[in-house]
Every structure is written in C-alpha cells, then in structure tokens.
Amino acid sequence: MKEVTMADIYDAQEKLSDLRWNYWRQEVVFSWRWWMLLTISLIMIAIWLKLARKNEKPVLLIYGSITLLIAVSLDVAGAELMLWDYPYMLLPWGARLFCADLGLGIILSLLYQYFKSWKGFAAASVCAAAILAFVLEPILIWLDIYNAYRWQHYYSFLGYILQACMVKAFTDYVTRRGGNRFVERR
Numbered sequence: 001m002k003e004v005t006m007a008d009i010y011d012a013q014e015k016l017s018d019l020r021w022n023y024w025r026q027e028v029v030f031s032w033r034w035w036m037l038l039t040i041s042l043i044m045i046a047i048w049l050k051l052a053r054k055n056e057k058p059v060l061l062i063y064g065s066i067t068l069l070i071a072v073s074l075d076v077a078g079a080e081l082m083l084w085d086y087p088y089m090l091l092p093w094g095a096r097l098f099c100a101d102l103g104l105g106i107i108l109s110l111l112y113q114y115f116k117s118w119k120g121f122a123a124a125s126v127c128a129a130a131i132l133a134f135v136l137e138p139i140l141i142w143l144d145i146y147n148a149y150r151w152q153h154y155y156s157f158l159g160y161i162l163q164a165c166m167v168k169a170f171t172d173y174v175t176r177r178g179g180n181r182f183v184e185r186r
Helices: 006-028 032-051 054-080 098-114 118-142 153-175
Strands: none
Touching: 032 098, 054 098, 054 153, 098 118, 098 153, 118 153
C-alpha cells in the first residue's frame, strides 16, 4: 500500500471541491429545491424575529447560536463520514444543509423561551425531536434533499433531545437563569 501524503489529500480535496462546485452550479443553484431552501430559511428567521421576546433575545441568541454551531459541526462531520449527505444545498461548501441547522437553532431556542421548567422543556423537546426525525427527515428524503446512508431516524431523534437538553443546561448555567443552583457564592 502506497504511503499517503498531504499532497495526495490536497489533490483529492481539490478534485472534490471542483466536483462540488460544478455540480452545485449546474444542478442545484436556482433549482426549485434551492429556492425552497432559501425561502424556508428566510421564513424561519422571520418567525424567530416575530416570536422571540425582545427582552429575551440575547439569551435566545446564545442558545440558538450554540445549537447552530453544534448542528453545523455534526452535519459536516456526518457528511464527511458518509453517514448522510445533501444533494441540494444553499451553498456548495461549508454547512451541508444550513437551512435545517438554522431551523433547529430557531425551533429549540423558541422552546427554550416558552418552556422555562425542565419538565416542560424536556416534553417539548421530545415532541419536536419526534417531528423533526420521523416527519421532517422522511419528507426531506422524499424531496431528494437529504440522503441517509448509514443513519437511522431514531439516531436523530435521540440526538435532537440530547442536544436540546445539553444546550439548555449550559445556557442556564451561563446566564444563571430561573433560580439556577449555580449562583455566585459570596
């Protein structure tokens, strides 16, 4: 077996980047699916701007940004590991399906706003995770926007719940929200 060098990786990455760019330019950009993804992204942002309470926006931005960062990171890693991929993306590089990652951040940040108690938040997160994993993901597969290669919907279901709760715990800790036990000691 030939030793792999950084030059080999660079050459393969250059070829892959060219393929992605040409595919996106020829097949994706301005297609009806591309317009749908763009429209959904803009609608999600408008919904968040309308529903997010003005006095809570800084905390919701913290929650949503952390959620978005995690979602984008996992999305890119999953696609690189060939667990899933997206034939239609807003951009040919970076976050694979930014629209979905953004939507997740918006949905979970609104749940964080409306469900202050852990019990209510956990129940809402389970409901949202079920809809995302068992309704939205199959629709995206049917629309040929999402391909699940070595991934099951119940993995996503558990991941959405875990992510929502971990980010809530972190955000509560950082913002010292709602009588959190992690108060500054005197």
